[in-house]
Amino acid sequence: MAIQRTAPITSCAACPAGRAAGVTSGGRCPFVDRRRRRDELVCLQGEPAATVWMIKRGTVVLSRTAADGTDRPHQLRGPGSFVGLEAVVQGTYADTARATEPSVLCGISRLDLDRWLGPAGSPSRMVLEQTLRATVDEPVRPAGVDGPAVQRVARWLLDELERAPRVQRRVLAALLGMTPETLSRALARLGETGAIEHGRQRLAIVDRARLEQMVA
Amino acid sequence: MAIQRTAPITSCAACPAGRAAGVTSGGRCPFVDRRRRRDELVCLQGEPAATVWMIKRGTVVLSRTAADGTDRPHQLRGPGSFVGLEAVVQGTYADTARATEPSVLCGISRLDLDRWLGPAGSPSRMVLEQTLRATVDEPVRPAGVDGPAVQRVARWLLDELERAPRVQRRVLAALLGMTPETLSRALARLGETGAIEHGRQRLAIVDRARLEQMVA
DNA sequence: CGCCCTGTTGACAAAGGTCAACTAGCGTGG
DNA sequence: CCACGCTAGTTGACCTTTGTCAACAGGGCG
DSSP: OHHHHHOOOOSGGGSHHHHHTTGGGTOOOSOEEEEEOTTOEEEOTTSBOOEEEEEEESOEEEEEEOTTSOEEEEEEEOTTOEESGGGGTSSBOSSEEEESSSEEEEEEEHHHHHHHTOOTTOHHHHHHHHHHHHHHHSOOOOOOOOSOHHHHHHHHHHHHGGGOTTOOHHHHHHHTTSOHHHHHHHHHHHHHTTSEEEOSSOEEESOHHHHHHHHO | OHHHHHOOOOSGGGSHHHHHTTGGGTOOOSOEEEEEOTTOEEEOTTSBOOEEEEEEESOEEEEEEOTTSOEEEEEEEOTTOEESGGGGTSSBOSSEEEESSSEEEEEEEHHHHHHHTOOTTOHHHHHHHHHHHHHHHSOOOOOOOOSOHHHHHHHHHHHHGGGOTTOOHHHHHHHTTSOHHHHHHHHHHHHHTTSEEEOSSOEEESOHHHHHHHHO
16 A cells, blocks of 8 residues: 555556546547656645646645744645645645655646546536545644654654655654654654664664554 | 535535436436434444445544544534545445434445446546545544644634534544543633633533634 | 754753543433 | 432643754755
């Protein structure tokens, strides 16, 4: 499952969008490739939602500005996920999205997507729209707050590190719903046990079994 | 927006599902009404996902069993939302769902839904399925942990109380990502300021303006 | 070479979790 | 109909965890 989520989509024939567009039987996919460098912007919260993307390769971090004006990362998206899909039900982007590593996204204009999705009142579109509406209305849920910081960090490392091996500490801390200081301390403890290696730049699992003990 | 979410769906002509099924032009909706009493089960995590529901009236609380075996409520769903939609992409229910008040749900069997949604490879279905897959994979995010307990409670009361006026304290506490004790203390403080009235049974906003001050 | 940014470490304070005792409300059974 | 006992909720005392503030350090870049 975790592997599935990480696996890049390398061809249109292997891409859900490509297949739905019928590229395997001579169709043409309405999505076009766009590349993003590390930390490059994909879309900006509040801007008119002109384009919707599907991630083919890489990872994108979604963030939303909180009440105090700060921008809080709250979710990571990988290959197969859409970015900006809320365009189907509302006019502006709900989140700011940024690539965490060199990424390939397939973009489609809102209007083209609208056309491509088929008639507005169809059952599958209705279900999609209701689902999107529900998630857009739902307040942002910062992070999985469950158990002490060390465990949360360990779990994230096990589940998600390969998706985003080079996230900034401040971003990771926000994703985990803690401060950079607390994250730093948690990493230090995990390092002491020999489960991971971490320099300022590096962050790697060296003893997966030991790390798994920490989450139990 | 908050009002929208609370408004019950009183007729098939006003129901997204009914409209998609074309009841306004003589069509027949494949969903059928089912009632649930307060606290009655809708579906059980891990069971084969035989039926999918759309909420027409009332509120449903979703919960998932945590690593330690306890069952943790994590989300509230209201009219227009689906329950058990993960059936489209996986065989078992991801969450346990329970009505928090007398509710009306429209149910459809998984197979009928599959048929009703139209051809499996269509664009809108693909987008729906990818969206569902992403949310199913995503770990549960307990609650909006943002600011001190009193503020979180105040915000919830303002935004959601009308959706679920009679939730149990333990459930509400879990939704807010805190213990029942902390919730109780927060309610006590809000009561002292005169913003709300709360007995063991009752929970009501008496001074909305004052409550809004508390979240700022 | 030095500056700047990001991350790390330390000391302290405060919020919230935990454990325990207590109470209100409700259903049950005599 | 009343007493009893159960469960959910409340309140208090204490303690752990995490956030906050501040000082410091490594690495990259001008």
